[in-house]
Structures are given as C-alpha cells and as structure tokens.
Amino acid sequence: MGSIPITLSSEKKKKPNQDQLEFGRTFTDHMFVMDYSNEKGWYNPRIMPYQSITLDPAAIVFHYGQTVFEGLKAYLTQDEKVHLFRPEKNMERLNRSNDRLCIPNIDEEFAIEAIKKLVHLEKDWIPSAPGTSLYIRPFVISTEAYIGVAPSKTYQFIVILSPVGAYYKEGINPVKIAVESKYVRAVPGGTGEAKTGGNYAASLKAQELVAGSGYAQVLWLDGVERKYVEEVGSMNVFFKINGEIVTPSLNGSILEGVTRNSVIKLLKHWGYTVNERKIAFEEIYNAHKDGQLEEAFGAGTAAVISPIGEFSWNEHKLVINNGETGEVSKKLYDTLTGIQYGTEQDPFDWIVEIND
CATH class of the missing domain: 3.20.10.10 (D-amino Acid Aminotransferase, subunit A, domain 2)
Structure with a gap:
C-alpha cells in the first residue's frame, strides 16, 4: 500500500480547555481514510482534513449494520513522549471482528503505522492534564449502494481522534x-x-x-x-x-x-x-x-x-x-x-x- 500522503487542513480548529473535555465530543483536524473494492483490495490510504462522509442512502452500513470499530488511546508522558498501549492487540481484534462481519482483513502493521502517523501529526491535540489522553477510534463501514442482504463489495477504513478528559474527575469511585x-x-x-x-x-x-x-x-x-x-x-x-x-x-x-x-x-x-x-x-x-x-x-x-x-x-x-x-x-x-x-x-x- 506504500506511503501515506497527507493533505493538511487549511483551517485549524480551536482546541477545548483541558478541564472541560467530554468523552467523544471533540475531534481533531485530520483523519485517516483508506478504501476497499473487491477488484483492488485495500487502496488509496491518505490523511486528510476531518470532514463529513458522503454515502449513498442505500449504503449497506445503514441497512444491515455491516460495520466494526476499535478503541485505544495515545498518552502524553511528562517528558513529552507519546505512548500507545498494546495497539497490536486492537488491530488483531479488529480483524477478528472483520472476519465475523464478512469484512476483508486489514494489514495490521500498516494500520498501526497509519495510526502512528496520524497521532504524530495531531500531537498538539494530546492533552497534558493528569488522566487525559487522545482517544483513537478506527472503524470500518460498508459503502456499497445495495439493499440486498449480502456482504458489501466496497468499504472504507477510517481513523478519527478525540481528546478526552480523565474518566474519573475525583479519583476512581465505586x-x-x-x-x-x-x-x-x-x-x-x-x-x-x-x-x-x-x-x-x-x-x-x-x-x-x-x-x-x-x-x-x-x-x-x-x-x-x-x-x-x-x-x-x-x-x-x-x-x-x-x-x-x-x-x-x-x-x-x-x-x-x-x-x-x-x-x-x-x-x-x-x-x-x-x-x-x-x-x-x-x-x-x-x-x-x-x-x-x-x-x-x-x-x-x-x-x-x-x-x-x-x-x-x-x-x-x-x-x-x-x-x-x-x-x-x-x-x-x-x-x-x-x-x-x-x-x-x-x-x-x-x-x-x-x-x-
């Protein structure tokens, strides 16, 4: 699949205050997208400005729920290093989910490299307050315009990022x-x-x-x-x-x-x-x-x-x-x-x- 071209956003979003972060409400400036067709396999990986997705109303994802997702985080250390926690396990599980939903497997190593490249580009979005992090949401959607009950012939693999606050604002409570x-x-x-x-x-x-x-x-x-x-x-x-x-x-x-x-x-x-x-x-x-x-x-x-x-x-x-x-x-x-x-x-x- 080769390199991952980057198209930078011309307008940067205003970053939220770190003490007001809600889970999954705010998203960064860029996202990763890759396409699939039965003829080409997975192709055209790219990082692009965060934007809406245009799909046909008959896209299979809307009607039969052929979609999978993952969730992991990027953490900023005290010395400004960026950590991922066991991303290979998330990509392994993504492919197990893909298999169950009849979605073509994704190259796990390439997916991790794509995530690393996207997170590196958005490093300024990783909050530094205690307990905060950058939530990473990879997902696959079926995009073929067809309302027959069958696996899609086309898909998109997308990764979006969201700065999130500490899950427990006052320590962990039962x-x-x-x-x-x-x-x-x-x-x-x-x-x-x-x-x-x-x-x-x-x-x-x-x-x-x-x-x-x-x-x-x-x-x-x-x-x-x-x-x-x-x-x-x-x-x-x-x-x-x-x-x-x-x-x-x-x-x-x-x-x-x-x-x-x-x-x-x-x-x-x-x-x-x-x-x-x-x-x-x-x-x-x-x-x-x-x-x-x-x-x-x-x-x-x-x-x-x-x-x-x-x-x-x-x-x-x-x-x-x-x-x-x-x-x-x-x-x-x-x-x-x-x-x-x-x-x-x-x-x-x-x-x-x-x-x-």
Whole structure:
C-alpha cells in the first residue's frame, strides 16, 4: 500500500480547555481514510482534513449494520513522549471482528503505522492534564449502494481522534450496578465477541431503564439461562472471592478486552490466582452472604478499572467492601495508568512509542 500522503487542513480548529473535555465530543483536524473494492483490495490510504462522509442512502452500513470499530488511546508522558498501549492487540481484534462481519482483513502493521502517523501529526491535540489522553477510534463501514442482504463489495477504513478528559474527575469511585434479567447483550454464535455497532445499540434499552434508578450500568447475564455473568456495561468484569480472582471465560458472546488481557497478565505477575470460568450470579450472591466477596470491578479502555460498590439483584442489595474501592482495583488502576503514562515500569513491553 506504500506511503501515506497527507493533505493538511487549511483551517485549524480551536482546541477545548483541558478541564472541560467530554468523552467523544471533540475531534481533531485530520483523519485517516483508506478504501476497499473487491477488484483492488485495500487502496488509496491518505490523511486528510476531518470532514463529513458522503454515502449513498442505500449504503449497506445503514441497512444491515455491516460495520466494526476499535478503541485505544495515545498518552502524553511528562517528558513529552507519546505512548500507545498494546495497539497490536486492537488491530488483531479488529480483524477478528472483520472476519465475523464478512469484512476483508486489514494489514495490521500498516494500520498501526497509519495510526502512528496520524497521532504524530495531531500531537498538539494530546492533552497534558493528569488522566487525559487522545482517544483513537478506527472503524470500518460498508459503502456499497445495495439493499440486498449480502456482504458489501466496497468499504472504507477510517481513523478519527478525540481528546478526552480523565474518566474519573475525583479519583476512581465505586459505582452501583443493576443485574439485568430481561434483556440480553449477546449469545454464543452471535456477534457478542465482535466489536460491532449492533451489540451496543441492543444494550441501550436496559441501560436507559436502570439509569433512572441511580445505577451506572447493568451486569449482563447469559442469553440462554439468564444466570451466568457475562459483562458489565461494555466492560469485562472481575470478582475477588476469598483471595481468588475470577472472571467469565470467553465463550463466543463475550468481547475479548485488551484491558481484560492486561489485567490477567498483571495479576498473575503479582502472584494472584486468576480463574477464567463460568460464574453464576447466585455464586456471587452466596459469596457476598458468606462475607467472601471482597471486590468487584469492570475493566475497559475508557475507564481502565471501574470498581463496583453495589449490585442490585432480585431485590437484594449487595454492598461490596463497604462501597469503597478495593486494594486490588486500586493497584491495577495505578499500575496500568502508570505504564500508559510512563511513570511505572513496563515489564511486558506493552508500550509503543511514537517518535518524532
């Protein structure tokens, strides 16, 4: 695919105040775009001014949701270096999602180089305040004008960037979670393990219903028996029970999170026993009743670690660790963010540095 030509924007946007950053509301001056056709494969990679996309109303993406996306971040260190955190894992997962949605694979190394080039161009957009970062959103859309149910013959791969504030403005605080028993997020054999828009659209109803009762998110149960834990909101979930860390095993409906993988590696590095297996929520309830449920937390790119202070399940309230952030949750958050911002040792060589 060769080099990546750059067309610079003639008008630069005003950058937002770092203390007023909202997640995903502001976008940088440029974006990366690459096209695909069955005849040419992936071609015409370019960086261009951020702009609207013109698509035919019959484009397949609008009708059948043939689209995938990823999410990662660029971090500015104290000495002005720019870090990416395990971008190769995001590109590997992008291609797994592509495969599930019948989208042609993308050259992973080239995609990372494109991201690095775009982030380097937009370095001035990376906020420097503690806890802030530049969110990177790669995505693929099906663009063929055709309303027959079939894979598209044309696509675009696009990367956009958004400066984002600290997820927790006053430190990490435990959230309240409602266990969802009516709606399901995904089932094995479906698209739950792919990062595709339809999964997230399907999750909105349950989250909207519990938000009115003061809950931050829902805990999803399996779609068959409605008893086994899957994810919390759009994050993977972990529990500390009597000293052991347990998390749902990947079963075809659970997204394989990059943060999930990193958490497991760190915990094992520290000597914890980590067990990936099926977990009935009744087991969580009984562990809480017996005083053995010590911590619970979500893990994902946006929040890194999100401690859970309370579950609501079948009219039961399960308050965890007196509603306070647990020791393991805090250590994971501090270590992962420390590695990302270059203040902690990186024992696994997870950081990819973008050089000037």
